[in-house]
Amino acid sequence: MRKPVIAAVGIAAVLALAGCSSSSAPAATEITAGPATGSLDFQSWTPTQDTFDAISASFVSENPDVKVTGTLSPFEDYQTALQTQLRSGGGPDVFVVQPGAMLNQYQQYIEPINSYAEAFSGSEWRDAYNTDPLARATIGDQTYGLPIGYGVAGFLWVNKTILEEQGLDVPTNYDELVSVSKALQAKGIAPIAFGAKDTWQDVDYYLAIAASLNKDALYAALDGSGSWTEPDLVKAFGLWQQLFADGVVQEGAAGASTYTDTYDLFTQGKAAFFANGSWNLDMYKNSLDLVGSDDIDVIPLPVPGGDDTAPITGDVTGIVVVNKNSENKAAAFQLARFMSEGAGAQVLTDAALDFPVTKDGPAPSELPAAADQARASIQGLIADDLAGYRQVPSASVNTALGDALVGLISSGLSPDDAASRVQEAADNA
Known part of the structure; x- marks a missing residue:
């Protein structure tokens, strides 16, 4: 929060x-x-x-x-x-x-x-x-x-207890994530609880996907020395869109808020995964009675289109x-x-x-x-897989990026148009 x-x-x-x-x-x-x-x-x-x-x-x-x-x-x-x-x-x-x-x-x-x-x-x-x-x-x-x-962001929280109860393994790539998500949905369990109404959340996961494709191009665009229309960044918009098209997030994700819609889904055991950052460790303070007995960990985000997982981003x-x-x-x-x-x-x-x-x-x-394993895993991601900073330097670019990501999943915006809109904001910043 x-x-x-x-x-x-x-x-x-x-x-x-x-x-x-x-x-x-x-x-x-x-x-x-x-x-x-x-x-x-x-x-x-x-x-x-x-x-x-x-x-x-x-x-x-x-x-x-x-x-x-x-x-x-x-x-x-x-x-x-x-x-x-x-x-x-x-x-x-x-x-x-x-x-x-x-x-x-x-x-x-x-x-x-x-x-x-x-x-x-x-x-x-x-x-x-x-x-x-x-x-x-x-x-x-x-x-x-x-x-x-x-704090760091761009990874997934996973309730291993739910997966084990359903006879499922923790996914290590995107195809496995799609398969696990379908199996969960068939049992009435949400896959990734994603508060996509929150553009800050959308930006976190887009940055992770984009960094997995071309970190240098991403941070060049962020600092204004590069372009948001760079091919790998355009591709990242498409991969972001694919997360929702492939059903690895819960139904209605575009209208859900992290606090408390998807937080509640995850802490109440109604979703097996949760899109949120390291600050979600505070659920062990605020919701320990709900999550304390479950085996919960974090994993890197599987990236659509291959076996890669995304790095994380971090900030104060x-x-x-x-x-x-x-x-x-x-x-x-x-x-x-x-x-x-x-x-x-x-x-x-x-x-x-x-x-x-x-x-x-x-x-x-x-x-x-109960928080020891997740905290240790996050420390491992910080040490081994940190792409760079998390906060977008320009407010107008940040807004345009968030709006574009929402448009991609709710109004049929194309990846090319999304990139052009963000670049227009960057040009006018």
Whole structure:
């Protein structure tokens, strides 16, 4: 539930017209590194309110002269409120953005944190972080926030208990997936529970398929140096379409949401597979009574047309940033740092069972034993089969890509037309 990719809602132009503070970030020598004081307002869609309240309480226990107010809202509601506040020159002291499009759109409202990090952690502060997560918070030579949580997507969750009960093996290629799906449907069991109404979900699996065909072409298109009409990317649109035509997803997938339509199908044992990312490990927190006794693992996505499976893509859960217009920037940075590499990171990890962004980052302190196998398998995919980042850098391209993927499965859009529409958005971005 924490992982939708930002939709383009016309905010880029609106925010650009709004203006922002012209003050430059202070030098590290101008920042006093001491306990946080004053008041801080935090807003985000992630984590949950209860989890943030626990983080806030821990932060205040270390900084007793600071008062923290946290507001956690559904993603779309959060975005709407944040836009309104930032356009008026206000907004929370600390907020969270996604890497890629959302960071780029809000960049003008965010205080670079390089000097603050140096003041509080020393000139080698970057060494504490894994390279990829910190890079997702960096534009040019400036770091615009600190990452929290690392998650990956583009693979399948599989309930081996259901397959075993039906006398079926875990598929290792696409033909086997088609065969298993037909056998499951004959027994009234959904194959892949896929929330294709969610374009963020559609994009995740298209990226995986495209990366399996031509990773270089995919990331060239994503960064604007290549074209979405490259033949392998056009082919990937067709293979995406084939998943739905071949019936390896549940009936009505195009109108289903991940939360909670397909999440419920999988956790209630009504589907043998589930299309969702590593953050679904939190089902061992939220639905342990439903899934704890089943043998559940993850497998790479079989790609139509051969024996290949798709690589995965990964990204940080979010980037905790400081509002350029905050009147308490040093304390705001300290809260961001606390959530990224301090005790707050442990609270986040325990709640979401995410993967660390720092080299010595925390592991879940109370990981249910039932989650061990799936988490280990995900770690294996990260080590051996990670294609690259997950979030589309351009909001308009992300929207066009999501719309094209929906069109391919619901309105007869052709792969060539899908590619052309996404490229048109890229040309106008």
